[in-house]
Amino acid sequence: MEKGERENIDKLLREISEMEVDGMISNLGRKLEEEFKYRERKGREEGLIKGRIEGKREGIKEGKYEVVKNLIKMGVDLRIVAQGAGISYEEVMKIKEEVEKEKH
Numbered sequence: 001m002e003k004g005e006r007e008n009i010d011k012l013l014r015e016i017s018e019m020e021v022d023g024m025i026s027n028l029g030r031k032l033e034e035e036f037k038y039r040e041r042k043g044r045e046e047g048l049i050k051g052r053i054e055g056k057r058e059g060i061k062e063g064k065y066e067v068v069k070n071l072i073k074m075g076v077d078l079r080i081v082a083q084g085a086g087i088s089y090e091e092v093m094k095i096k097e098e099v100e101k102e103k104h
Contacts, residue, residue, distance in 0.1 A: 065095065072096050 064085055071081045072095060082092045 068092060068095050069099055072099050 064087075068081055068085050068087070071084075072078070072092070078092045078096065079089060082089045085092070
């Protein structure tokens with residue numbers, strides 16, 4: 001093989017290698033971007049789900065609080081209120097103090 005042919009082949013191989021590397025880098029960039037978008041979307045979805053769950057919990061907690069207040073106002077035994085609401089007697093006592101403050 002002549003020197004000129006060998007140089008042409010070497011040049012062609014370098015160009016092909018550069019094109020392959022450029023293609024791989026481009027593909028890698030696209031894959032990374034797709035992965036980033038996927039994870040971003042999943043993160044938003046998980047955040048929305050967690051937000052809904054937390055909102056429901058807060059709603060239930062607020063509803064339970066109102067029921068406890070009403071039972072206290074009705075004069076129901078505080079230990080029964082605690083047991084029925086699934087909270088500690090101490091928590092019922094704190095709510096009772098709040099109810100009494102509201103009266104004044």
